[in-house]
Amino acid sequence: MRRINLLWILLNCAVAIPGLFNAAYASYTDDLFISDDALPEVLTATHLYQAPAAVPGSVSTIDQELIEASGARNITDLLRLVPGMLVVPDSSNLGTVNYHGTSPGQARRLQVLIDGRSVYRSAFAQVDWSDLPIALEDIQRIEVFRGPNTVSYGANALLGVINIITHSGKDTHGTLIKGNIGNNGIRDSYARQAWHSTYSDMRLSISSLTDDGFELRKDGSDFRDSRRLSRFNLRANHQLNEQNSLDWQLAFKEGSNQINNNYQSAFAGKINPQPWEQDSNSDEQAKDYAASLRWNSNINAQHSLSVQTNAQQWERLREWRACDAQISFSSELNELWRTSSFAQRERLRRLKPIGNPSARQAVLQNWLIGQLVQPGALAHSCGLINENSRESRFDVEVQDTYSVSEQLRLISGLSYRYDQARSASFLNGRERKDIFRAFSQFEFYASEHWLLQGGGMYEHDSSNGDSFSPRFAVNYLVTPAHGFRAVYSEAVRSPDMFENHADWQYRVKDLRPAIAQNSNADFFISAQGNGNLKQEKIRAFELGYNGYFAPQKLSFDIKIFNEKITRMISHRPSLISFSLNNDDHIKFYGSELEGNWQATEKDRLRISYAYIKDQASNSLDQNVTPAHSGSLAWLRNWNADWSSSLMFFAAEQLNQNDLQLLTARLSRKFQLGSTRLQLAGSLQKTLNNQPIGRTNNKDNSHDTAYATVQLEF
Incomplete structure (x- = not known):
């Protein structure tokens, strides 16, 4: 990808911004910002609804229009719209998402939430994007806080937070049926029904996703990466009275993911050069269960209280045959x-x-x-x-929000979380941890233009001890829609159960032929965690600007950042060489730009760009962060029936290869009495066909085309 001159961009912004500010201030004095275009609000940064210019950091929002226009089948494809976000396919159905790099094969340093419920698996530091019990059609928007946010969400929000917010029952109406069919075995289905009564609203969705995988080996043979999954999601809202409401959800997912069998004998090429029999059927059976309940109480106009509790279980079952x-x-x-x-x-x-x-x-x-x-x-x-594993979690959080005055808002809370993991092969039984948290943040308008924000989270982790994560921010608001910010924050990441307490050994069953009349035995290679790993820690500085120009319907966000992670644990899990420590560090610095422009009533343009430089002490963390990456999107409503989108994504030297990806979508709507019919065609195409995941494979994961039929009534 051609290098983008960062200095040229910043100089042009410096020239353009004063003129826009003059127009913005004139619009502000005429009250155009509020009356013509109400300022949008974001929630993820501090648990408080805030205008983007007042947020203590950078937030990207992927709204419903973008989700639909993208034609995406996976959440990971949407996240390429976020500046600095790296989406790396590991084996197609096991794609990973990271912000600013590090550990491209795992999402160790991002917190991922669905309606405030964490889906980060703390036993193995994973987010299984393909196995989330949620369909894209259930998502109202995705908010991404780009920066450390342990102060709001606890350990593992080291580099950022992805908050997936679903449609509530009251915002969903009627019946919707949808299906995708395309090449590479794409067969998807989705059905949704909504019910409403005087005080209750409910949304039920059932969906499935199927494809044959997308990667090939260099010789052109198939790479085992197909997937089959089905999902159930139920969400209900109940208005108990004027002050109190209940929101609850049930979610379930089951399916299978093919996993390519890369097994090699410990003695391959040493005492037996001949290939030994191995089981080609190494599929993983995955089941996820989740339930959540949230009570909201608006005590009065200045004071509110909420309690949320969640219960989850992850089950991964995999048993296969190998020889040695x-x-x-x-x-x-x-x-x-x-x-x-x-x-x-x-x-x-x-x-x-x-x-x-x-x-x-x-x-x-x-x-x-x-x-x-x-x-x-x-x-x-x-x-x-046997590579079976089961994880379970229960957590409860109490949050209090109080407006002391028109200038000061406080938010504080307490939470408890219990995590447990079971695995005979990876943990030699069971591991558990208890986490207690106390947090508080304030928002104080010192004057019409100056906004001070700060807070901290104290966390006690039974496996990793105590930590405190602070954040302090100063926002200068030229108008309510235009603000400069300076932010300092600290955050931590706790070593997962496997990193710290691994007892990794394969207990092989049904040996054929049996050894000394014994059909069960332990494979000799094993690995043990030392139990002494400390929490990773980041210190981050950010300078930024966020602005919304109502007359031009233009918004953009710019930030310059400097981040350093110390006590870093760098590794790719390996049974043969399992030796973890806190000896590494990495430093990121650079800038990010994001803009959204409703150019005409029919045309919407969106741009994102990130310039990132890194200095890593460990070779595993080097050359995994592209210096230049970004996206361009054009959405157009041609008339009441036709619409289209064109999106381009690029990254320079991601895993030593360049990404150039183009997606296009064309759709038409028909009104058939009370029924609305929509037909669409989507195309995803890599322009340079270089693999960015497993570099020994051919990655054609985006050379896909599929058609969509949707009925709504």
Whole structure:
């Protein structure tokens, strides 16, 4: 992608902004900002509804019009519209989303919420984007807070927060049926029904998503990455009286994800160069359950109270057959591995003398050498490997919002969360943690133009100890719709259960042939967490501007940032080399721009751009952040029936490859009596066909075309 001259952009903005400000101030004095175009509000930054110019940070909003116009089938595709957001397909159905880079294979440093309920799996630091129990059609908007926000949402909101806000029951009407059909086995369906009564509203949706996967190996053979899933989502709102309301949800998802079997024998190429039998059916069965209940009480015009409680369960089941040398399951080799240092293990897995062995290690090593020269040393057995895991969570939060005066608002709260994970292979049983939080923030208008905001969160994590995360911001509001900001914030990320307390070993069942008449055995390679990892910590500075010009129907946000993560845990999980520490760090600095312009009554233009430089101490975190990335979108309503969209996404040197992606959509609406029919065609095309996930594969994940039929009545 051609480099964009950042200085040129900033200079042009500097020239243009004063003229726009003059127009903006004139509009403000004529009260045009409020009467003609009411200022939008965002919620995710502080739990308070605020105008974008008053937010202590940068917030991107993907509204319903953008969601529909994009033609996207996945939430991850929408997030490419957010500046600085990196969407990386791991194996197509296991795409990851990160902000400003680091750990491209996992979403360790982003908090992801659905209506305030965290879907970040703290046991394995994952967000399973394909398995979220929510359909795109259920989403009203997505708010993305771009920056540290532990002060509002606790540990793991290290680099940002993605808040997915769904349609409430009262905002949904009638019946909607929708289907997609296209190449690569795309077969999607969605149905929604709404019910209303005097004091209650309810929305029910049932959906499915199917495709055959999108990646190929270099030789053109299929890469196992298809998926089949179905979802159920029910949301209801009850107005108990003038002051009190209840909002509850039930969600369920089940399905299967193909996982390509990359298994290789521990001794491959050493004592047996022949490929051994392995199970091609290594699919993962996934089930997610979620329930939430929220009570809101407006005590009076100045005071409100809310209580939200959530219960969730994630279930991942995977069992498959693989083969290795029979010696791999011996108790002697198990003992030798467990008693060896990291350096010794590196030599052991290459069948080299481990060096400086203890007396017991010398005995075991001599035994191993003797076994390898025996007849039949190449014999192998095949058995079932279990990678099942189950996680559960319960949390409750009480939040109090109080307007002390017209100048001062306070928000404070307490929360408790219980997390539990079970896995025989990864944790050798069960791990749990309890998290207690207390938070408070203030919003104080010192004058008509000066807004001061600050707050902090204290968090006690039974696995990681205590932490305190503060934030302080100063906003200068030229008008209610135009504001400059300066923000300082700190945030933390807790090591997940697996990082800190891994006890990773495969207990193989149904060995064929059995070893010494035993069909069950432990594979010799294992890994253990040290339990001493500390929380990662970030310190971030931000200078920015947010403005909305009502006469021009133009809004944009600019920010310059400097972020440094210390005590960083850099790794890609590996059974063979599992050695984690807090020795790494990374620094990000750069700028971001986002703009939205309703150019005419029929045309909407949107732009995003990010310039990011990083300095990482660990090679795993280097070359995974594109210096230049961005998006362009053009939405047009040609007339009452026809509409179209054209979107372009680009990233330079993402995983050492450039991304150039084009999406297009054309739709037409028909009114058939009381029924509304919509037909649409969507095309996604990579312009340079370079893989940005697994660099050894061909990624054609966006060379897709599909048709959509929608009925609403």
